[in-house]
Amino acid sequence: MNLGTRKILDNSFTAVGMGSIVVMALALLVVLTPIVYNGVGSVFFTGTIEHRTMLYKEFGRGDAKAIETQTATADRYRAEAYRMLSDFEQEMEGMSLEASRQYRSKYAPVRAAMSSLLGPLPGDPVPMLTRFQYGQTRWEKAEEKLHNILYEKKWDYSDPTVMAKAFDVPRAEEFAGTKLAPLFSYAERHLADMMQPQFTVYWGFFTDRSLDAHIFGGIWPEIQGTFFLAIGAMLFAFPLGVIAAVYFTEYAKEGFFTSILRSANSTLAGVPSIVFGLFGLAFFINTMKVSESKSVLAGALTLAIMILPTIIRAAEEAILSVPKTYKEASLGLGSTKWNTIVTVILPAALPGIITGGIISLGRAAGETAPIIFTAAVSVGSAIGIADVFSSPTPALSWNIYNLASEHEMASEIRHVQYGMVLSLVSIVLLLNLSAILLRAKISQKLKG
């Protein structure tokens, strides 16, 4: 092969390597960008007056006076729309039976769309479900709803042998000549007046309870549950892991038994997470009966054994990286082995151990499979610290799955799902980032 070709091959080899790294970085970007962008939208968004009213009524937050004046303004514009509706209803009374029936079937969707935009219409009974008690709380959704009012989405089913295409029919045409006709242009013109959009920063998203299965409100129960589970897991796994690491590094004599223990550790690290879930169900709940059914305790224990090997490995590495001379110096001064470990070795290894601990904490917070059968529920309020032994809890990881694929209004509450994903990812990544920074700081210190 001539040198030119070899050079080209060499360069392309480099390019492949770089390309792979770029692809990984891109993958990270592609996954994170929509999550961050949409997730941020759960806190920062253009909220309507409905959102502020909901917050004020359900959570007692907000500026009562401002809300009152804005509601008054909005009501003024809404009243006009309501008047058109009732005028039309009266008009229908006077129509021929045939015409009225025809209009009635067309009118029902308009009414439904109106009430989903503005909340219960005058004269309607107050709905039982919170989700129907308020209109659209988010401006971008309100704009979608307006579209539903203005247009009827129709499908062309004329040819049954091809898949139909959708087309929009302006309702203004359908109701042309009736008293309802002006409503559509009115709604289009005065949408903002009726909804009073305002840039909203809703920090309560992280600290509020959820309302009506996450249709309104925040994700505090999930965040709290995640913390309970992760911290609970750490409480069990961290001391055990560190002690086991001390044993492996300071006491274990190389031999068959130790090699078995080490193999066991790496086996445990490789066990699929769902198997931990099965084990947690079979052992902690069915056999040990640590709790009657799913509970934070059972979940934390299951997560604890899952992160144990990671902690042991990190702690082992940290302990091994402590210079041997420290140990010699301490023993040379007449310290006992245990004392040396506690007063010299562990303090010196602590940053490394904590780094490993933080990464494990993140892992425990992010795992879903082990808690499906042991701790997670779809809906529940935030539990108190006293209930961790008996109560299951919602948790971010599980509820992301639950809301994204099982919720009856999954596509309506994407912003909540994104907000949860962002919260979880941020918790985990922040933990990891702090671990990385901590490690960098330590290695810098070691270099001098």
Added chain:
Amino acid sequence: MILKRILLLLTVLLFAPVDGGAADGGIVIDGSTTVGPIAKSFAAYFTGRYGVPVTVSESGSGNGAKSLINGTCDIAAMSRAMKSREIAAGATKGVSPKEHVIALDGIAIVAHPSNPVPSITKAQIAAIYQGRITRWNAVGGPNARIVVIQRESNSGTQGSFRELVMGKGVKITRDAETQASNGAVKNRVSSTPGAIGFLGLGFVDSSVKVLGVNGVMPSPATIQNGSYPVSRPLYMYTDGEPKGEVKRFIGLPETVDGKRIVEELGFIAK
């Protein structure tokens, strides 16, 4: 130092009493995803009104039955009646499940809105789900592959569907995609042009097209008068006669508010 401060802050945040907290004497509900919306809305209503916390797990009817038998939940929400085997298992554990019908539900057969097929017969549905019909043109539609979507085997809706539409012992084709919940089925159908699926009526919205069965569209009226062939009651089971808070909760469907919740959710009050 900063770490310490963050830890302190976290501790304060975590243990700060938020909205009452304690779930002492609360009600635990486990079971069907179909009944899930009713259970969750009842739970929210009940907690708001009586201050009794209620947790709801949606893990499938079978799981609900299991939990009740194991004594790990107070109420099992189920979209099918309890099987004799489950009742027998309960008996060995000293649990005697008591049935409460809380609502009626039609199982809607849904397709993508772009699908021109207006209605379909029960026999055709059965054939599609058995894998004998694989293209829409066999039922008068376009020449497109049918993407069959079914529920997980623990689903009461799936159980009811098979019993009502396909008959005992007839198997759903292996090629069927499996979704874990009604919501997931709806999402899949609404985003897949060739799809067919079945849903609790309460989950139906404009993103999917409801197919008539034997020419009858599911609606409260057709379900109540029995002309829509694929409908079933929804249940909650308790261990023996309910007492105390549980009794009050089980009584919700009889109340005016309870009935309205059921209807607002798109189910049919009994």
Added chain:
Amino acid sequence: MTAEHKESAVEAQATATRDIYIPSERASVSGGGRPHVVAKDFSIYYGDFQAVKKVNADILSQYVTAIIGPSGCGKSTFLRAINRMNDLIPSCHTTGMLQFDGEDVYGKLTDEVLLRKKIGMVFQKPNPFPKSIFDNIAYGPRLHGMTDRKQLQAIVEKSLRKAALWDEVSDRLDRNALGLSGGQQQRLCVARTLAVEPEILLLDEPTSALDPKATAKIEDLIQELRGSYTIMIVTHNMQQASRVSDYTMFFYEGELVEYAETAQLFTNPKDRMTEDYITGRFS
């Protein structure tokens, strides 16, 4: 028995018959001169490998004894055996007798923690703990139960003064010890050892990681401490041995080849190998 075993056994026998000079009591240092550490047919093994071969020697109290020899000759091993630091190496074991104050160091009833309190050690590389200077010195006394701050302060000062470091660090006792220079660190290590009031100081090539200036300070320090402690120093540097020690042991391949007063050993070695070594014919 493998061939190797046989060989080492034969060698061990040869060693036993070698005539070893054991210094007699001498009174140039007041109160000193009694046999403080006594080795009788003392051997050290790493697994099957005999690293120190049947050493017979008395180490006299209050004197400075240097141990020299080429690398790998077992001198460090021997030194570390005296306060049982070799216990850290799992495969290491000993035969024969090693006595300290007439008691068997490797006896069944020996508490190695108490032993190490009596026999302090300073290592090749300065190894202060990543703690403050004060905590470094106070580490030993605290270990042995002292909690009183005043007493600790007194000990810290006394030890630092003994180690000739007080003037340099008295104003920054709460600083991290790792911030000190190499020589200061090594003197800190000496002070740390002195703080537990040992009887013997084992110095394992204490200056090998230091520059000449710091080395000189350490050597001065050894001179200061001479007479108050029994000092044993392992060194590569023959000038250092001749400068600081009263007696010198020469090890070669695990054997104690010659043991004599320093002046005599360096000017008039009895053994051919010693001569070769100190004249630099091999190293």
Added chain:
Amino acid sequence: MTEEVKTDGQRSSAFVVSPQKRKMQKLAKNAGETLLLGIASFVAIIVLFIFFFVAVDAIPYFQLRGFTEFFTSTGWYPADEPGEFGALAIIYGSAMVTFGSALLAVPMGIAAAVCLSDILPFSVRQYAKPVIEMLAAIPSVAFGFFALVILAPLLQSNGGPLLMWTWWILAAPFLLLAVIVAADLLSARFAQEENRKKMALLLQSLFGLLAVLVLYVVGTKLNAIEIITGTNALNVSIILSFMALPTIVSVAEDALQSVGRELREGSYALGATRAETLLKTVLPAASSGILAAVILGIMRALGETMVVWMASGNSSHIPDPWYNYLDAVRTLTATIAGDMGEADQVTGSERYHVLFAMGLLLLVISFFSNLVSERIVVRQRKILSGQ
């Protein structure tokens, strides 16, 4: 020595203690070490427990139904009476997505590891490593959410064009390279010295045309593909490969790092290019470590639950044709997660136990893979240390 009593710490040189005290010390030490050993053995006990408890609930299934159906039948009707528990299609689904993710992740992972250890300057590496670690830290449910909510609809609406573009971007450079190399090799072989350049040029343009043709034809074919369901094996394979990548990269990089500089310098000194050095010298030397990395990465993909549960479509069939990655599949992990709802341990039915049988299968696979990778790493270490 005077008549001093040998009691605890009375004498000036009292490092010798009374037999009782020594005994107590020994006892305390042993007790302490035993306690530590006990805690350390906790890990082993847990592993035993996991095997035991999963096996205890799995064995009844095999007792009731034997092995044949589980491993050879594709009929998965656990809810029927009597139920069918053929897991072949599910095992196949697991294998399929694992293989698919490995196909993407292994070459990329190794290339990235090589890049990290040998190509990138240290300063860039410092930042690249944390990025990879971040990728590893993202919770699987977030990936699953991405796969379900973003990737699946994208594949469904723009699947064909996406496939085409991917094909072009990936295949074009490689084909170009192949053209150049092939032309070079052939011309060196068959042409005279003076004609070589001309011949190479001719061959290059010839092969180049051919390559463009291949690119175009395959591209058009891909473009015409209509992806019926976005929750399919391809979707899951892509996401799983992202998840397996960090493991592969970091373990493989360690392996590459452990190959000494001497080897590399030896090769460079003989006039090899970097690529040649890496491909012919470093990679073979690190091959066993890289193999271990691959095994660990594959295990990560095989054991993943949430992504496959949310985005694989969960059809318990063998796709038609068997290599059809655009079809929905079902995996072991997703089956356990999804079917456990009916987990009826009260009556001890086969349905409950068959899921544990699947868990046991996963456990056994992961156990042996771990064993193998561990052995490989140990062997590599031995080879490199020259034993």
